[in-house]
Amino acid sequence: MGGTTRWNSRAYDSSFGYVSAHGAPLVELLDPGPGERIVDLGCGTGVLTAEIAARDARVLGIDGAPSMIEAAMSHYPGIDFVVADGYDFTVAEPYDAVFSNAALHWMARDPDRVISRVHAALRPGGRFVAEMGGAGNCAALIAAMHTAWREYGLPEPELPWYFPTPAEYAARLEAAGFTVRLLEYFDRPTPLDECPGGAADWVRMFAGTLLEGVAAEAVDPLLLRLNELAAPALRRESGWMADYVRLRFAAVRR
Numbered sequence: 001m002g003g004t005t006r007w008n009s010r011a012y013d014s015s016f017g018y019v020s021a022h023g024a025p026l027v028e029l030l031d032p033g034p035g036e037r038i039v040d041l042g043c044g045t046g047v048l049t050a051e052i053a054a055r056d057a058r059v060l061g062i063d064g065a066p067s068m069i070e071a072a073m074s075h076y077p078g079i080d081f082v083v084a085d086g087y088d089f090t091v092a093e094p095y096d097a098v099f100s101n102a103a104l105h106w107m108a109r110d111p112d113r114v115i116s117r118v119h120a121a122l123r124p125g126g127r128f129v130a131e132m133g134g135a136g137n138c139a140a141l142i143a144a145m146h147t148a149w150r151e152y153g154l155p156e157p158e159l160p161w162y163f164p165t166p167a168e169y170a171a172r173l174e175a176a177g178f179t180v181r182l183l184e185y186f187d188r189p190t191p192l193d194e195c196p197g198g199a200a201d202w203v204r205m206f207a208g209t210l211l212e213g214v215a216a217e218a219v220d221p222l223l224l225r226l227n228e229l230a231a232p233a234l235r236r237e238s239g240w241m242a243d244y245v246r247l248r249f250a251a252v253r254r
Ligand SMILES: C[S@@+](CC[C@H](N)C(=O)[O-])C[C@H]1O[C@@H](n2cnc3c(N)ncnc32)[C@H](O)[C@@H]1O
Pocket: 001, 002, 003, 007, 019, 020, 023, 041, 042, 043, 044, 045, 046, 047, 048, 062, 063, 064, 065, 068, 084, 085, 086, 087, 100, 101, 102, 103, 106, 107
């Protein structure tokens, strides 16, 4: 994977299956046809890749994290998976579609390069169907992180994500040779059912690298403070909610 985040595929699958659960309607938008050749970019443990394969499409799951690909291969031995980086991947023959759920915002370093790799992987008329974090994603969570880090005298956390506005991402797609056919930008408050430790658990899972520069004895108190700061916005009677904002699009290669 580009960047430095390391993924724990086991914890991801057991505790954070909701990422895939919420991605399910995206497969409807992709609407894979029998025999279509489809790439699932940032496929993780392959749950949605398998859903696409179940529609009789021929799908290739790509992920930058070897642990994710290992898990995907062992769960779905009949599907092709490969470790490759979204910034650099190439395919031998153009595909009919590239699909991506909850992965593009991790490819923050150079979004245009990722889009150009997707473009190169598609035949003319091929579609790019994806969902990612949009501008304002996790805003309350991130604000609480900034405050907690400041209170502990830590440098501002360097967040590893790219959460674009719809206009910004549409402009990138258009400039790269795509026609945007659908673009949605919406709030999706998401129960962190499997995150009893709330924002602290979420940070450990999704932003663990930010804790690497923190003295070991400071991590627990820092995350405790994070939870105090985040609770008014994100803690409900029923449990913790993440303040997700999503960008979902379907674009066609010109
Ligand atoms: C939140 S997971 C989503 C996984 C899957 N699409 C799903 O819906 O469950 C994000 C995935 O993007 C992958 N990823 C992040 N940066 C990447 C990169 N530069 N190239 C390829 N994969 C990357 C991660 O390894 C991780 O598996």
